[in-house]
Amino acid sequence: MTRPAQRRRTLSLRLLVVVGAVGGALALLGVSGLADTLVYYRTPTELLAEPPPEDERLRLGGLVQVGSLERVGSEARFAVTDGVATLPVVYSGALPAVFAEGQGAVVEGWLGGDGVFVGDLVLVKHSNEYRPVGEAG
Amino acid sequence: MSGRRAGLQVRRPGTLRTVAVLVRRDARIALGGVDGFASVLPFVAAGVVLAGLVLGPDPAALRTTAPGLVWLLVLTAAVPLARLVAAAERDEDSWDMLRGLVPPGVLLLAKAVVLWGALAVTWSTGTLLAVLLLDGAVTVAGCAAAVLGLVGVAASLTVFGALLAASARGAGLLAALVLPAGLPALLAGTQAGVADEPWPWLALLVAYDLVAGATSWAVFPFLLEE
Amino acid sequence: MPRTPAPGGALLPTAAVTASGAALVLALLVAPEDAVQGPAQRLMYVHVPAAWVAYLAFAAVLVCSVAYLVRRDLRFDRCAQAAAELGIGLTALAIGLGMLWGRPVWGVWWTWDARLVTTTVLLLVYVAYLGVRRMADDPHVAARRSAAVGVVAFLNVPVVHFSVVWWRTLHQPPTVLGPEGSPPIDPVMAWALAAGVVAFTLLAVLVVRRRVAGLRAAGAEPAAVPPAAGAAPVITVVPGGGR
Incomplete structure (x- = not known):
């Protein structure tokens, strides 16, 4: 030994x-x-298939649909899609500088009874791709 | 090494007998000694009561936090429970003799069985109090998760307990080791009780038991040689 | 430190300085700006090497711990301590730089994401490991106990690495060490990243070697090991450990 x-x-x-x-x-x-099971955010398809209780705070994640972003005053409206389902989002506050249509985003908030997701925090989820300016992925 | 152990086993009582003797002796300490339930169960009760005070009075908030709170209390209570690993031997001053007599694997098994039992009693007490005071719920999956998750916790805790068996220092350090080591049990144990689909969480706990058990078995002998 | 052979002694610092300079130029000047994230993405060239070399340092702790348990030579124990200290520093650096990167890009400093939480737990586990090292006065008892903990602690590293693969997180999945064959990264950016990793690795070896020499000088083991023999295995053990 x-x-x-x-x-x-x-x-x-x-x-x-x-x-x-x-x-x-x-x-x-x-x-x-x-x-x-251990998810940081849920997709629109999941939220539509299993609507959460109305007062449950949750995170919605997906791509910001191209052509959906409109700003009215301090309020921003856009749609989050996972390619299958799409959810409209209302968010009042400053959007992160990197936030853009066609990019990933995670919104924290509540799913309202009218099917509109009311967000109070927007996080940008960037992909694992790194490309220089002017060269499309 | 294997030859020596085989030779020893012929002359010595069987593994199961040894484990049974050790477990019976340590269980007595857990039931009656100051390192056992006498200190841990009041601590868990105080934890649940104080949580009700600070997290209440909204019953929905209490109900949501109850399962995670119980697991957090069990992991915190595991820190003093780790003293059980060598409590009987400390009282009799027989730790050196015991580790010379009993093969490390058998000692690990016996000590882990005792700790599992003590942790299971602690978890059950916490869950019962959470049901009574915090309007918590008990599910079959939650109980299965406790049975599985506490195996890994008990295995790691035996290693950490043996680490401190021979030293009076470092009790606070134990907490810093035990809480991260119990993270899978905390997470999966909490989630399995509330998720619609508990199977992935139970699978995670089996994986945790496998890794924690194998690693504890691998390093335990080195903590016994002094 | 005291009597390292002159040619080998100068080679490593020179290489480390050269690699750091090259990495700096590549990361700040040569590599193109990221199309989506803008200048903030350049933090990747330090954040990712810090995290990888932290993994490497913890792997070195594992290898040195096992080596100590086999050989019972305090040289391996000193090596494990130096590597753990470096790994803690680099993990903290990776977390800090990740926060700096996350604020402009994600929009938050911190969030309860599986990668962020597991990395912080990893940091805390190794801080506790350093605590275990100081529990016993006898260096061999301390070394044996900490070697056992050093083996167990390494189990956290795969959990951290796979946290972004197993679970749906805000943190992006791995770009280079991912399961797919071709990494989705611009070649120039990949070169800048590689230079950063080489620079961090060389600097890490330098730091660990210095720290081991310091520990040896402070240790109460006079003349057990000839002075020159201590430095050489350290260089071979540390990089060999993680690859």
């Missing part, structure tokens, strides 16, 4: 078991459908 060679053999067996357990855990997580 005190010799390094012996310790190495014992330890490599133990490490092998740990690596096996981590691999098994990763495989289990892969098939468990966990991706749909």
Whole structure:
């Protein structure tokens, strides 16, 4: 037990078991459908399929539909889409500088009874793509 | 190493017998000792009552926070419970003898079983109080999540308890280790009880048990050699 | 520090300074401005290397911890401590730079996103690891306990990395280390990022080597290891650990 060679053999067996357990855990997580459970935001399709209670605060995420953004005074109206369903959003406040049509956004707020999402915080969700100016993705 | 252990097992009582003896002795400490329920259950009760005071009086808010609150209290209570790992041995001054006699894997199993039981009692007490005082709900999935999640917590807690078995210092440090190590149980345990679809959360807990159990087993022997 | 061989000793600092200069020029001047995010995106060239080299440092803690448990040589323990300290610093840097990046682009400094929370937990776990190191007075007892914790703590690293893959987060999924084959990044930007990673790695090795030498000088182990032997394995262990 005190010799390094012996310790190495014992330890490599133990490490092998740990690596096996981590691999098994990763495989289990892969098939468990966990991706749909811990969500930072919900998509318009999900919100329309399962309307939340009216006073529940939640986050709506998706792409800002091209051509939907209009500003009236300090109020902004736009639509958030996931390609399948679209939800109209009303937001009063300053939009982030990077906010643009066709880009990802997450809106915090409530889904009103009239089907309009009332937001009080807009976050821009940028993609993992990095392209220079003037070169379309 | 394996040869030595096999040789020992012939002369010694079986693994299950050893585990049973150790568990019975530690359970007595948990039930009656100062490191056990005598301090932890009042703490959990105080936690639930104070939460009702500061988070209330809106019953909806209390109902929403109840499951997460119970798990947070259990993880916090796990910090003093980690003292159970060597409590009996500290009283008898037999920790050195025990770790020389019992193989590390068996010792880990016995200590983790005791901690699991103690954590399960703590969780049940907290949940019962949350149902009575905070209008919380008990679901089958929530109970299954507690059964599963506390396995991983108990395994990690045994390692951290053994880390501190021989030292009087570092009790506060234990909290900094236990809370992050219990994060999967906190998250999945809370969510499984309230989600429409508990299966992914239960799968996460099984994965957590697997990793926490294997890692604890791998590092535990090194904490026993002094 | 005291008696490192002259040629090898000068090579690493020179390489680190050169790489840092090149990375700076590439990131600030050569790389084009991002079409969507504008100048704020240039924070990527420091944020991402900081996070990656933090992973690398924690991997080095793991490797050194295992090496200590096998060899029982305090050299590996010092190495683990130095790597953990560096990893903590770099994780804090990555969080700080991420906040600076998040404010103009997302619109908030901080949000309860899986990546942000798991990274902060990672930071706290390694801070606790440094606490474990100071629990015992006997250096070998402290080294053994912290090595056990150093192995367990590393389990957090895959959780942080995969948090954006497993779960739907505000933080974008990985660009370069992602599951897809071709990273969706402009080649010049990718080069600037690569230069940043090389610069951070070399600087990290430099810092760890210095810290290990300092720890050795402060440690109560006189003449157990010949002075020159200490520096060489450190250089090989640290970068080899994470790759």
